[in-house]
Amino acid sequence: QVGGFAWENCGDRRDPVVLQSLSVAPDPISIPGSLRVSAAVSSGKAMASPLKVVLVVEKALGDLWIQLPCIDQLGSCTYNDICTILDNLIPPGTTCPEPLLTYGIPCHCPFKAGSYSLPASDFILPDVELPAWMTNGNYRVRAAVSNGGEELACVKVAFSLQSQ
Numbered sequence: 001q002v003g004g005f006a007w008e009n010c011g012d013r014r015d016p017v018v019l020q021s022l023s024v025a026p027d028p029i030s031i032p033g034s035l036r037v038s039a040a041v042s043s044g045k046a047m048a049s050p051l052k053v054v055l056v057v058e059k060a061l062g063d064l065w066i067q068l069p070c071i072d073q074l075g076s077c078t079y080n081d082i083c084t085i086l087d088n089l090i091p092p093g094t095t096c097p098e099p100l101l102t103y104g105i106p107c108h109c110p111f112k113a114g115s116y117s118l119p120a121s122d123f124i125l126p127d128v129e130l131p132a133w134m135t136n137g138n139y140r141v142r143a144a145v146s147n148g149g150e151e152l153a154c155v156k157v158a159f160s161l162q163s164q
Helices: 082-089
Strands: 006-009 017-025 029-031 033-043 052-061 064-067 114-125 137-147 150-163
Touching: 006 017, 017 150, 029 033, 029 114
Parallel strands: 029 150
Antiparallel strands: 006 150, 017 033, 033 114, 052 064, 052 137, 137 150
């Protein structure tokens, strides 16, 4: 399927963290614009630092999917510890931003085991200067999360982008 929003778990059945639902609107996603997201995740295991995240980002070029390189921390990048990145974005000791705060969704490591649910919530996508290779088109992203070599989660998402 090219174009249109879709998602799936791509880890094996033993992965402790599983995405149970994800919905995103509008389709295609518009930048700048408003994005409505709802999601549910269940975790059978606490996730602690270092949490490695490997992203593979592909863009459709006709019938081909081209893997985008990692440039300025955008694209197909490996983040060796997402916990440190979260701490830099939201300093420890500060409250998590809305709507995470309202729904009790943590924004710092360690993430306790349990179920987390985000009802439909609106996020504003600012008019950011995206590199030319990251504008309009159809994308596939695979995100794998691991700790000490053990895979904790794997999710694949497909979406379309449309910049104004």
